Amino acid sequence: MIGVxxxxxxKSRAAAPLVSICVITYNHEKYIRxxxxxxxxxxxDFPFEVxxxxxxxxxxxxxxxxxxxxxxxxxxxxxxxxxNQYSQKILVNRxxxxxxxxxxxxxxxGDDYWTDPNKLQMQVDFLEQHPEYAGTAHNVRVMDENGxxxxxxxxxxxxxxxxxxSKNDIELCQLPGQSASFISKNIFASMDGETKEExxxxxxxxxxxxxxxxxxxxxxYCFNNxxxxxxxxxxxxxxxxxxxxxxxxxxLCSSIVHMSAFAETYYHITLxxxxxxxxxTSLSILICLRHPNLENWKVVKQIFGLIADNPExxxxxxxKFICRPQVVMQRVYDCVIPVI
Numbered sequence: 001m002i003g004v005x006x007x008x009x010x011k012s013r014a015a016a017p018l019v020s021i022c023v024i025t026y027n028h029e030k031y032i033r034x035x036x037x038x039x040x041x042x043x044x045d046f047p048f049e050v051x052x053x054x055x056x057x058x059x060x061x062x063x064x065x066x067x068x069x070x071x072x073x074x075x076x077x078x079x080x081x082x083x084n085q086y087s088q089k090i091l092v093n094r095x096x097x098x099x100x101x102x103x104x105x106x107x108x109x110g111d112d113y114w115t116d117p118n119k120l121q122m123q124v125d126f127l128e129q130h131p132e133y134a135g136t137a138h139n140v141r142v143m144d145e146n147g148x149x150x151x152x153x154x155x156x157x158x159x160x161x162x163x164x165x166s167k168n169d170i171e172l173c174q175l176p177g178q179s180a181s182f183i184s185k186n187i188f189a190s191m192d193g194e195t196k197e198e199x200x201x202x203x204x205x206x207x208x209x210x211x212x213x214x215x216x217x218x219x220x221y222c223f224n225n226x227x228x229x230x231x232x233x234x235x236x237x238x239x240x241x242x243x244x245x246x247x248x249x250x251x252l253c254s255s256i257v258h259m260s261a262f263a264e265t266y267y268h269i270t271l272x273x274x275x276x277x278x279x280x281t282s283l284s285i286l287i288c289l290r291h292p293n294l295e296n297w298k299v300v301k302q303i304f305g306l307i308a309d310n311p312e313x314x315x316x317x318x319x320k321f322i323c324r325p326q327v328v329m330q331r332v333y334d335c336v337i338p339v340i
Contacts, residue, residue, distance in 0.1 A: 018046040019124060020100035020186065024092050025052065025110025026084075029059040030145075031231065036068050036076075038114035038228070044121045049077060051096040056081040061110070091200050097188045105186040107210075108228070112180040115141070116227035123183040126221055134218030135184030137165070137177030140230045150232050165220040167269075170212050173256065173276045176220040179207050180228040184214045195266045202262055204255040212259050216267045249284035250299040253277060257306050281307070 021039055025032055039050055050072070054062045062080050069076050077099075085092050097105065104124060108114060116122075123136040139159045142150045165176040176182070188196065202209050214220060256273040263269045281303050288296040 015047040017049040017102045019048040019104045019106055019120065019183070020102035021048055021050045021106045021108065022093065022096035022100065023050065023052045023108055023110055024055070024096065025057065025061055026055040026086065027057050027059050027061060028110035029057070029061045029064065031111040032061050032064050034113045035108055035110050039108065040072065041117050042114070042120040043117045046124065048120070049101065050075055051099060052076060052078040053092055053095045054078065054080050055086055055092050056084045093206060094200050100186055100188060102186055104183055105188070106183040108180045111231040112229060114180065114228045116225065119227040122223070127183070127185070130221070132218060133221050135176070135182065135214045135220040136223065137181045137220055138223040139226045140178045140181050140228045141226050142230050142232050144232055160222060160224065162224040163222050165215070165222050167215050167271070170215050171272050171276065173208070173252065173273070175207055175211055176222050178230040180230060182210065185217065187213060187217055198262060198266060202258050204258055208255060209259060212263065216263060216269055249280050249287065250302040253280050253303045253306055
């Protein structure tokens with residue numbers, strides 16, 4: 001059956017959804033039909049709701065969403081902004097997560113889409129049968145904005161086998177899957193107000209902080225099935241486009257400092273990012289040696305500012321640097337020699 005236990009009556013529209021599907025969109029006129037079609041083709045035996053937030057798109061995105069709102073009344077629940085919220089530094093994801101009523105919550109951004117009609121049922125069935133898990137994810141296919149496969153970019157960068165994703169993976173800054181692959185318990189419904197506000201305020205990439213948050217509640221089961229498409233766009237307003245040419249080491253190091261402090265303060269859980277922090281710090285230096293310019297120097301300065309602000313990070317970095325001189329020197333040699 002399509003999308004709900006029954007599509008033709010008030011009973012289905014009034015039923016509490018088991019899953020809340022969150023869609024954020026901006027300037028996705030070219031893609032939003034494919035996104036919504038992938039959701040409404042799902043074959044399930046439970047009700048769901050589709051929460052769509054359009055951030056004042058200047059193209060026809062909102063008009064297309066209105067077509068689906070008329071077709072699926074009471075199921076597709078849109079917010080049409082008249083002023084762009086992202087430009088005002090407001091986290092647009094919260095407009096959907098704050099109103100999600102489902103026991104579980106799923107995500108699909110407006111330029112991505114689901115490809116397997118059994119995806120939702122498969123992931124929800126697993127969570128219902130294994131309540132000790134906090135979420136599920138799966139492999140995805142990566143395409144560019146024109147629908148062409150992007151060579152060498154799986155997500156993560158190579159497809160992974162079926163496995164259990166845990167806190168240890170988070171500490172290495174791995175991801176269980178891209179946003180459109182992710183379904184978890186609706187943690188937001190049970191978070192207290194202060195914790196929720198601090199989470200929303202974290203200056204961390206959405207996929208990273210969502211995965212971190214969910215693993216504070218339990219492991220994530222990762223299927224090896226490819227059941228969605230991630231649109232890797234190098235133009236427009238996507239995260240990939242905005243950060244294409246940036247030295248991202250500063251962003252990543254800053255992110256793990258913020259996530260570590262959040263987990264410790266609000267969940268009393270220690271996340272040991274030491275190995276990853278050392279690796280990214282070393283790489284930031286090597287990038288600067290290979291490409292000595294002001295922007296790369298600023299990244300190195302930013303990272304060492306983070307180290308200097310935290311004595312524990314400073315001690316850990318010095319210990320690793322002293323204990324691994326051969327690794328450091330080999331990396332410097334590999335980096336500098338091609339430049340000379």
